[in-house]
Amino acid sequence: MKILVIGSGGREHAIAQKFLASPHVTSVFCAPGNPGMALDGIKLVPVTEMAFAGLIDFAKRTKITWTFVGPEQPLLAGIVDAFQAAGLAIFGPNKAAAMIEGSKEFAKQLMIKHQIPTAAYKSFSDYESAWEYVQQQGVPIVIKADGLAAGKGVVVAEELATAQQALKEMLQAKKFGASGQTVVIEEFLTGxxxxxxxxxxxxxxxxxxxxxxxxxxxxxxxxxxxxxxxxxxxxxxxxxxxxxxxxxxxxxxxxxxxxxxxxxxxxxxxxxxxxxxxxxxxxxxxxxxxxxxxxxxxxxxxxxxxxxxxxxxNDRKPTLEWAETCCVGVVLAAAGYPNTYQTGMPLPIFDASVMTYYAGVAEKNEQLVANGGRVLLVAATAESIEAAKLKVEQALQTQKMANYFYRHDIGAKAIQSNEN
Missing domain, CATH: 3.30.470.20 (ATP-grasp fold, B domain)
Known part of the structure; x- marks a missing residue:
């Protein structure tokens, strides 16, 4: 099989790498991918994930067996519909089904209709009504942009001032553009x-x-x-x-x-x-x-x-088998992320004791450099979360981390849970 993966991040790196490990797969292409993926033998295709005509042309010319879509943006834009209309096999939801992510209001309505347990909510598209509702409900409360916002369109407001600021940014200042024209306000759940x-x-x-x-x-x-x-x-x-x-x-x-x-x-x-x-x-x-x-x-x-x-x-029942091992992954991010951050810094290089999944990277003078907020992820497997976490920490500690930062507590809750 020849497989095409759409996307360029750490998620797509992990997916493409897993495909490449299959004895049934001869080649894995990633469009557009990133230069870090090439280290694993993944072939990069210089076509952006939203250039559907170019991607379809490549898939036909290269005789791709089927395509796998990584990110949400092309799914919401109808990449699956476009490929299927061209007679090409592709795995992912079509445009109508992708609305489960594309609109929180759409998802909420389905959940209510099918009695799927979720937080109580109300939707608003004007600031005054939304602010009045928040004041009635009190805090803590959760405010979400209805559409896609790259994981940043959710505010958990513990004070009324925070909630008011979020509503003003989304509904008045249009911080998230069309994605924030409607907001979904939910009860705060604990657990x-x-x-x-x-x-x-x-x-x-x-x-x-x-x-x-x-x-x-x-x-x-x-x-x-x-x-x-x-x-x-x-x-x-x-x-x-x-x-x-x-x-x-x-x-x-x-x-x-x-x-x-x-x-x-x-x-x-x-x-x-x-x-x-x-x-x-x-x-x-x-x-x-x-x-x-x-x-x-x-x-x-x-x-x-x-x-x-x-x-x-192909409408066959798949076989799924999972290892008992544990896995911990820690993101290395550019200083300042998720706000303004620097790019162009050389990347630390990790040895084979850990897995490195590249995301926001580019190539400059035959060297990998940072080119995004979340630059890469370092992961390790072990018999326990504690042991996997230790492997990742040891790998990160061997590197000079100027201009980068990472969290030190990934997996700590699980370790604490096991101790209790």
């Missing part, structure tokens, strides 16, 4: 968060092992929200019974609900969940693999990922 991803083919659901992502920039969940500063898997704080309950009450009903809604979902369905005192509830749905969860979930997959996707595309 342990976890990510439950599944391979989905319409009503068929094949869950993956769970992971926990860390969104805040700094240690102890301080600082602004980011696209994710690290993750680990498994999540010992969440029991097998709780995961099973989440599959049965959330993921499977949503897959069935999407079919009933005449927007059937095929692809990777990501449920961002929180284990509350009354059971698991939905924080958000995404229409693709998470980043950085992918980089800690896929190293635990013993099955052939390319065979899994090929089976799903």
């Amino acid at each position: 342990e968060e976890f990510s439950l991803l599944a391979f989905v083919k319409e009503e068929e659901v094949y869950p993956m092992v769970i992971a926990q992502d860390h969104k805040r920039a700094f240690d102890h969940d301080q600082g602004p929200n980011t696209g994710g500063m690290g993750a680990y898997s498994p999540v010992p704080q969440i029991s097998e019974a709780e995961v099973l309950q989440a599959v049965e009450t959330i993921v499977q009903p949503m897959a069935r609900g999407m079919v009933e809604n005449q927007t059937p979902f095929t692809g990777i369905l990501y449920a961002g969940l929180i284990q509350t005192a009354t059971g698991p509830k939905v924080i958000e749905f995404n229409a693709r693999f998470g980043d950085p969860e992918t980089q800690v979930i896929l190293p635990r997959l013993k099955s052939d990922l390319a065979a899994v996707i090929d089976d799903l595309l």
Whole structure:
């Protein structure tokens, strides 16, 4: 098989690398990819992820067996519809189904209709009504831009002033453009968060092992929200019974609900969940693999990922086998991220004791340099989360980290949970 992966980040690096490990795969191309991926033998295609005509032309010329879509933007823009119209096999939800991520209001309405547990909410498109509602509800409260905002369109307001500022930025200053023209205001839920991803083919659901992502920039969940500063898997704080309950009450009903809604979902369905005192509830749905969860979930997959996707595309039941090992991944970010940050700094080079997944990188004078906020992710597997975390820390500590930063507490909650 020849496979094309759409995207350029650490998530796509992990996916492409896993495909390349398959005995059934001869070549893996990534469009546009990044220069760090080439170190693993992934072939870069100089076509951007939104240039559908160019991507279709490449897939036809190169006789690509099928294409896998990594990021949400091309999914929401209809890349799957475009490829299918051209007679090409592609794995991911079409434009209508991708709205599960593209509109929080759309997702909420489906959840309410199909009695999927989630936070109580109300949507607003004018500032005055939204601000009045927030004052009535009180804090803490959660304010979300309805559309895509690169993981940064969510504000957990613990003070009314914070909530008011978020509403002004989204609804008046148009901080997120069209994505923030409507806001979804939710009740604040307390509990342990976890990510439950599944391979989905319409009503068929094949869950993956769970992971926990860390969104805040700094240690102890301080600082602004980011696209994710690290993750680990498994999540010992969440029991097998709780995961099973989440599959049965959330993921499977949503897959069935999407079919009933005449927007059937095929692809990777990501449920961002929180284990509350009354059971698991939905924080958000995404229409693709998470980043950085992918980089800690896929190293635990013993099955052939390319065979899994090929089976799903051809209406065969896939085989999924997971390793008992633990995986911890820590993002190395440019100083200043998620706000203004520097680029062009040389990258630290890590040895084979850890896995390095490249994201915001470029090549300059035959050397890899930083070219984004989240630059790379360092991951390691081991028999325990503590041991995996230690491997990553040792690798990071051997490097000079001027102009970079990373969190030191990825996986700490899991270790604490095991000690208790």
